[in-house]
Amino acid sequence: MILTQEGDSSAYNELLSSLHYVLSAYFGQRLWDKSYEDDLIQDTLMSVHTSRHTYDPYYPFTAWLFGIAHHKFIDFLRKNKRIVSHEVYDDTLFERLCINSNNSSIDSRIDLEKALDQLPAKQKEALKSFSLQGYSSKDSSKIMGIGLSALKVNVHRGYKRLKNILGDDYGNN
Amino acid sequence: METTKLIYSLTKNLKPVRRLIHPIKRAVIWFVSSLLFVSLGIYWSGILQRFSPESANTFFILETITILWFTFSTACLAFLLSVPGRFKPRMIGYALVPLLSWVGLLFIQNGAFFPVFSVKILSSVPGGSCARDLATLCVVPALIIFSMLRLASPQKRSLIGYVGLLSSFGLAAFGLQFICGALSSPVHVLMFHVSPAVGLSLLGLFFGKVLIK
Numbered sequence: 001m002i003l004t005q006e007g008d009s010s011a012y013n014e015l016l017s018s019l020h021y022v023l024s025a026y027f028g029q030r031l032w033d034k035s036y037e038d039d040l041i042q043d044t045l046m047s048v049h050t051s052r053h054t055y056d057p058y059y060p061f062t063a064w065l066f067g068i069a070h071h072k073f074i075d076f077l078r079k080n081k082r083i084v085s086h087e088v089y090d091d092t093l094f095e096r097l098c099i100n101s102n103n104s105s106i107d108s109r110i111d112l113e114k115a116l117d118q119l120p121a122k123q124k125e126a127l128k129s130f131s132l133q134g135y136s137s138k139d140s141s142k143i144m145g146i147g148l149s150a151l152k153v154n155v156h157r158g159y160k161r162l163k164n165i166l167g168d169d170y171g172n173n
Numbered sequence: 174m175e176t177t178k179l180i181y182s183l184t185k186n187l188k189p190v191r192r193l194i195h196p197i198k199r200a201v202i203w204f205v206s207s208l209l210f211v212s213l214g215i216y217w218s219g220i221l222q223r224f225s226p227e228s229a230n231t232f233f234i235l236e237t238i239t240i241l242w243f244t245f246s247t248a249c250l251a252f253l254l255s256v257p258g259r260f261k262p263r264m265i266g267y268a269l270v271p272l273l274s275w276v277g278l279l280f281i282q283n284g285a286f287f288p289v290f291s292v293k294i295l296s297s298v299p300g301g302s303c304a305r306d307l308a309t310l311c312v313v314p315a316l317i318i319f320s321m322l323r324l325a326s327p328q329k330r331s332l333i334g335y336v337g338l339l340s341s342f343g344l345a346a347f348g349l350q351f352i353c354g355a356l357s358s359p360v361h362v363l364m365f366h367v368s369p370a371v372g373l374s375l376l377g378l379f380f381g382k383v384l385i386k
Contacts, residue, residue: 004187005189005190005192006189007187007188007189007190008187009184009185009187010184012183012184012187013180013181013184016180016183016184017180020176020180038176041176042176042179045176045179045180045183046179046183047326049183050326051257051326052190053190053191053192053193053326054193054255054256054257054325054326055192056192056193056195056256059258059259060258063258063259064256064257064258064259065257065258066258067257067258067259067260067328068257068258068326068328071257071328071329
């Protein structure tokens with residue numbers, strides 16, 4: 001870390017690579033869903049980067065590092081709680097949208113395509129990748145280059161908007 | 174983005190950084206510079222004339238020392254909080270102990286009889302101007318401490334904002350010691366010096382979140 005503060009990029013590379021494993025173990029013990037681990041590690045590494053001038057070699061490095069990691073974890077819990085409580089995730093809704101359509105399967109497909117075209121690009125992409133093409137949420141988020149929670153938010157909002165667009169076809173069910 | 178790519182991008186354009194000086198040293202720098210501004214504020218207002226040597230009794234000196242202790246301690250706490258991994262729960266005492274000592278001193282001064290809700294006493298000592306002076310004197314120290322806290326890497330921004338503003342109000346309360354004409358009334362000091370300082374500092378919870386990033 002001292003070399004890093006002096007601008008030694010190879011030492012920094014070595015440090016961050018080893019921190020990757022340390023943080024992976026740290027968050028691995030605390031997370032119930034491992035898919036969030038990478039996001040948290042990356043957030044923490046970014047914070048380590050922006051806070052590197054605050055490290056004082058007279059004090060333990062681990063206390064400094066885990067101070068940042070702990071804060072990132074608490075932040076994550078707060079954000080995640082907000083998403084869980086407001087953005088109710090329903091992965092069967094898409095199938096129900098298709099099944100409940102009164103039209104034939106071809107018509108449904110056409111309706112669905114039209115409805116999807118009315119969605120914002122990100123929501124459309126998220127729905128196509130996650131629900132139509134059958135990628136896992138982790139893979140979909142990688143394909144789209146966004147975080148897992150952002151993907152889930154996009155999928156949920158897409159479902160909600162689709163439900164409104166398809167309206168009566170989805171109907172009372 | 175994959176973590177390995179992130180690590181590569183972070184190391185690619187690495188520049189040397191200047192290590193931040195120790196939190197306590199930063200607290201000293203803030204304390205000295207802000208004290209200078211508060212002193213200048215008192216002097217330029219011409220209100221120093223209202224302070225008479227007769228009012229400088231033992232309690233006044235003790236109270237002033239306690240306020241300075243409170244101010245410096247809370248500033249230390251704010252700067253310690255701004256560095257990751259440096260805060261320990263027992264450090265809350267840095268702010269709590271001097272604050273309680275200050276209030277305790279006011280109780281002792283009043284002979285342990287404290288008619289806080291006595292309207293008669295409160296109305297005899299107007300306190301509106303004290304609250305206004307407190308807020309005015311606090312502005313420059315608050316601006317300095319917030320700009321200094323921004324240089325670090327604050328994690329608990331709201332808490333840091335609160336503690337930072339608390340120390341600024343502490344310094345403003347020190348200034349009031351030389352401005353206020355009703356220092357002889359502990360009830361007045363409690364109601365119009367201590368309470369506004371602690372209460373208005375709650376604004377720091379918001380300012381900390383907005384200004385310290």
